[in-house]
Amino acid sequence: MTDGIEWADTAEEAYDAAPSGHLSTSMDGMIVTINSTLLDWLGLPRDAVVGRLRFPDLLTVGGKLYHETHFAPLLRMQGEVGGVALELKRAGGARMPILVSSVVKYDDTGRPLLIRTTIFDAHVRRTYEQELLRERKVAELARHQAEEDRARLQDALAVLQQSLLPATMPEVPGVATAASYHTASPNELGGDFYDLFAIDGERWAFFLGDVCGKGPAAAAVTSVARYTLRAAAMHDPAAALGTLNAVLHERYAGGDLRYCTAVFGTLQSNLETGRVAIRFASGGHPPPLLIRADGRCEFLFSPDGTLIGILPSSQFPQTVVTLDPGDMLLLYSDGLTEARVNGGRDFYGPDALLTLAMRYAGTSPDALITALSDVLAGFGPRLSDDAALLALGVPARPVS
Amino acid sequence: MDIVRRNNVVVTGNPDGRAVVLAHGFGCDQNMWRLTVPALAPDHRVVLFDYVGSGRSDLSAFDELRYSSLAGYAEDVLEVCAALDLTDAVFVGHSVSAMIGVLAAQKAPERIGALVMVAPSPCYVDDGDYHGGFSVEDIDELLSSLESNYLGWSAAMAPVIMGTPDRPELGEELTNSFCATDPVMARVFARTTFLSDSRADLATVRVPTLILESAQDVIAPRQVGAYVRATVQGSTLVTLDATGHCPHLSAPEATNQAIADFLAHLR
Numbered sequence: 001m002t003d004g005i006e007w008a009d010t011a012e013e014a015y016d017a018a019p020s021g022h023l024s025t026s027m028d029g030m031i032v033t034i035n036s037t038l039l040d041w042l043g044l045p046r047d048a049v050v051g052r053l054r055f056p057d058l059l060t061v062g063g064k065l066y067h068e069t070h071f072a073p074l075l076r077m078q079g080e081v082g083g084v085a086l087e088l089k090r091a092g093g094a095r096m097p098i099l100v101s102s103v104v105k106y107d108d109t110g111r112p113l114l115i116r117t118t119i120f121d122a123h124v125r126r127t128y129e130q131e132l133l134r135e136r137k138v139a140e141l142a143r144h145q146a147e148e149d150r151a152r153l154q155d156a157l158a159v160l161q162q163s164l165l166p167a168t169m170p171e172v173p174g175v176a177t178a179a180s181y182h183t184a185s186p187n188e189l190g191g192d193f194y195d196l197f198a199i200d201g202e203r204w205a206f207f208l209g210d211v212c213g214k215g216p217a218a219a220a221v222t223s224v225a226r227y228t229l230r231a232a233a234m235h236d237p238a239a240a241l242g243t244l245n246a247v248l249h250e251r252y253a254g255g256d257l258r259y260c261t262a263v264f265g266t267l268q269s270n271l272e273t274g275r276v277a278i279r280f281a282s283g284g285h286p287p288p289l290l291i292r293a294d295g296r297c298e299f300l301f302s303p304d305g306t307l308i309g310i311l312p313s314s315q316f317p318q319t320v321v322t323l324d325p326g327d328m329l330l331l332y333s334d335g336l337t338e339a340r341v342n343g344g345r346d347f348y349g350p351d352a353l354l355t356l357a358m359r360y361a362g363t364s365p366d367a368l369i370t371a372l373s374d375v376l377a378g379f380g381p382r383l384s385d386d387a388a389l390l391a392l393g394v395p396a397r398p399v400s
Numbered sequence: 401m402d403i404v405r406r407n408n409v410v411v412t413g414n415p416d417g418r419a420v421v422l423a424h425g426f427g428c429d430q431n432m433w434r435l436t437v438p439a440l441a442p443d444h445r446v447v448l449f450d451y452v453g454s455g456r457s458d459l460s461a462f463d464e465l466r467y468s469s470l471a472g473y474a475e476d477v478l479e480v481c482a483a484l485d486l487t488d489a490v491f492v493g494h495s496v497s498a499m500i501g502v503l504a505a506q507k508a509p510e511r512i513g514a515l516v517m518v519a520p521s522p523c524y525v526d527d528g529d530y531h532g533g534f535s536v537e538d539i540d541e542l543l544s545s546l547e548s549n550y551l552g553w554s555a556a557m558a559p560v561i562m563g564t565p566d567r568p569e570l571g572e573e574l575t576n577s578f579c580a581t582d583p584v585m586a587r588v589f590a591r592t593t594f595l596s597d598s599r600a601d602l603a604t605v606r607v608p609t610l611i612l613e614s615a616q617d618v619i620a621p622r623q624v625g626a627y628v629r630a631t632v633q634g635s636t637l638v639t640l641d642a643t644g645h646c647p648h649l650s651a652p653e654a655t656n657q658a659i660a661d662f663l664a665h666l667r
Contacts, residue, residue: 027650028616028643054643056618061534062542065594068619068645069427069495076649077431 021098021119027112029054029072038119043091055117060087060095071100075115079104085122085129097126154186164193164222172196172204174269175276176395178365182335182376182387190386191218191260192333193226197233202268205233205240208331208390209262209285209308221258224251225308229264237264237281241308241316245283248309259309261285263331267392276323276394281316283308286334289353291368293326293396295361297354326362328393335387336372339379348375365391401461403483407476408456411484412437413446419486420663421447421512423477425495425519426586426593429455432494435652439660447489449480453585462585470496470596474503481511488513490663495519495619495645499598506604514666515609516659519645520628521620522598530599531623539594543587602631609635610662612655614642636662 015022021038025031031053039046042058056067063086074081080103088096102117161183169177179194191211199205207229211221228247232240241264252258265280280288284307287299305316323329332353339348356375360368368391376387403409410430413420420440422433430448440446450457451473466472477500481489491512493501498520505512524532525539609632613625622639629637638658642651 060541061538062544064618065542068617069425072644073428073432073646073649076646077428077434 020121023055023117023119025055025115025117027104027114029056029115031055032114041088041090041096041119041121055115058088060089063087063089071102075102075104076112079106079112085126088119097122099125150187157186157189158183160219161189164219164226166195166197169196170198170204172198172267172269174271174274174394175204175267176365176393177391178369179390180369180373180376180388182373182383182389184335184383184386188214189216189219190214190335191222192335192386192388193222194331194388194390195226195230196390196392197230199233199266204267205229205265206267206331206390206392207240207262207264208333208388209260210333210335210388211260212258214386217256217258221248221252221260224248225260225262229262233266236318237266237279238316238318240264241281241283241305242314245308245311245314245316249312252309253312257310259307262308263288269394274325274394276392277320278323278329278392279318279320281305281318283314283316286332286337286350289330289332289357290321291328291330291357291361293324293362295358297357297361299350299354323392323394325394326396328361328365328368328391330357330368331388331390331392332372333386333388335383335385336376336389338385339376339387340382340384341379344382348379362396364395365393368393403479406452406458406461407449407480408458409480409483410448411445412448413441413444415445417444418663418666419447419484419489420444421449421477421481421486421489421491423491423493423497423500424450424454425493425497426589427495431455432646432649436492436648436656436659439652439656440663444490444663447480447484447486449476451476451589453582453589459582459585462582464588467585467588468592470500470503470592470598473497473500473592474507477501477504478508478511481508486511490514490516490666492516492518492659493520494648495521496593496596499596499601502598502601502605505607506601509606512607514607514662515605516662517609517611517628518648518655519613519617519620520611521624522602522628522631523596524594524619525597527597530627531621533618533621533624534594542594543591599627599631602628603633605632605635608662608666610658611635611637612647612658613637613639614644614647614650615639616643617645617647619645 016035018035018037021041022035023031023038024033031049034049056064059067071081071084082101084100086098086100088098090096099120099122100117102115104115105113107113165181169179177196183190191214194208196206209225211218225244228244229240232243248258261284263280263282263285265278267276267278269276282302283305287301289297290300291297300319300321302319303317306314337348337350337353341348356371360371369389372389376383422436424430424432429450433448437446453462453467487510489512491501498517499522501515505515521532524534525536526532611625611628613620625637629635640647640651640654644650648655
């Protein structure tokens with residue numbers, strides 16, 4: 001027991017009965033040596049293989065093609081190929097997944113002499129790999145689905161959002177207008193809104209507001225607000241906001257409190273003088289900015305009304321202002337003035353707005369809105385809330 | 401578009417010599433020609449490239465539709481020729497590339513003045529009297545093997561399976577990197593290659609043509625070489641004492657000699 005003889009192994013036997021298949025071929029692939037393990041796997045007698053079959057003959061047709069197009073050229077180029085997955089064709093037609101590694105033996109002058117190949121049974125590994133692959137396909141499918149859902153949702157939201165805004169701005173005689181809406185996130189409906197429309201042959205109404213919150217519930221309030229204000233436009237601005245207040249309060253007072261802020265106004269243009277008379281009321285909304293042609297700018301802090309929809313009845317005092325040629329009036333939501341700047345420490349704020357507006361005094365609503373849109377676009381992902389902009393102006397030279 | 405970058409075009413050899421374009425087949429990339437280039441370089445301007453989807457080509461330029469027909473690969477060839485302003489070049493194509501060269505010569509005869517076909521096959525599938533060497537079932541097996549990613553998994557698939565295609569250095573580390581193409585693109589190339597039938601195109605060849613075949617080649621057997629010889633007018637067939645589908649690697653001296661003899665007799 002202790003002399004070691006029974007425990008000894010020989011290189012020959014270790015090769016022949018190894019737990020892996022071994023074979024050597026000449027450079028043209030003809031098999032010159034093969035171990036018993038591999039013969040067992042193949043189910044072939046030694047004399048049917050040695051000197052009769054080439055290595056690719058042991059493979060399935062797919063494996064043969066792979067061998068010729070990948071394995072053999074690689075082996076020629078690199079002198080070795082490691083861990084390639086192929087399938088062994090067994091006597092009787094069964095297939096056995098294997099992992100193949102080959103190395104070329106060279107003579108002293110660097111001439112290739114023969115190829116030594118080791119083959120591992122890859123049943124277990126193949127099952128594992130297939131499972132991995134299956135999981136990956138499932139994950140890919142799920143990711144695909146999620147991306148599609150997300151794109152569909154964004155499309156739907158974009159359409160809904162657009163439906164809450166005028167498709168195009170109407171032509172108002174003697175008045176230049178421009179508007180813009182900036183969405184903070186394509187994944188969420190914003191609550192800002194604006195509109196501009198004719199009341200009768202002479203008067204036009206405009207409004208810009210902001211519903212508290214975001215998402216579908218806010219969008220529903222936006223829709224109510226827009227159509228209520230449109231319907232109430234024949235009244236004066238104070239009455240229009242009063243009507244909206246009553247509607248929102250009645251509808252949402254029960255539990256889900258919903259309110260909004262808005263500026264509602266009417267304008268009437270005198271085509272002879274070029275002057276435009278504006279009468280507006282505000283309910284809790286940031287003050288409109290008056291930009292005179294000569295550069296004087298002021299926020300029109302009117303005696304402010306309360307938030308719209310909070311109290312059963314509220315008063316919304318009116319302000320009257322006249323625009324001369326070259327003057328502009330800017331309405332905006334707090335998405336602009338409360339956008340974060342300086343790494344989130346500060347708001348963009350009314351002062352920055354005032355400074356920019358002064359630079360654009362005497363230009364046009366288009367130029368002003370374009371400049372502000374650039375500012376908003378510059379905020380990028382830091383724009384946390386939607387922002388609506390509406391500018392009304394009298395062209396510097398009266399429209400003939 | 402920068403074609404030179406897209407197709408990883410490498411120009412070497414004698415700038416004053418006649419241009420010889422070396423085109424790899426399905427499998428690896430321009431590295432397949434490493435034993436051919438030294439023989440050609442002294443007297444020829446040697447052009448190497450990788451088809452989009454192979455080797456070090458710009459994989460972002462891959463377009464499944466374009467590369468689902470050999471004509472798409474022929475476009476690659478002609479765009480490379482145009483980028484280098486080649487005229488009357490000798491096109492050396494391995495395997496399916498021999499047919500791609502036929503299509504390119506058909507479309508732009510001024511670009512290609514001679515063809516060398518290394519182990520060509522115009523059709524891999526048996527069809528009536530024609531013996532391509534494979535049945536439709538055989539090809540289906542190869543394609544389904546490729547599709548289920550069995551073959552060459554360890555070599556080519558590892559980075560993809562590991563979900564780190566954005567870390568190309570993992571691919572670089574693989575010893576089998578010359579052939580480690582993107583498996584999706586390899587599948588498209590395989591399908592296009594093995595389901596192609598360019599037999600009708602062979603008869604259109606009007607340029608001097610050399611056909612090289614291995615004595616033993618399961619992919620392009622002797623009958624196929626004889627068919628190509630009989631179909632291409634005035635072509636020469638040389639059977640190399642070589643085994644396998646890549647005589648330019650397994651018998652480089654004989655392959656180089658045959659190409660050199662052919663080039664010497666052109667004009």
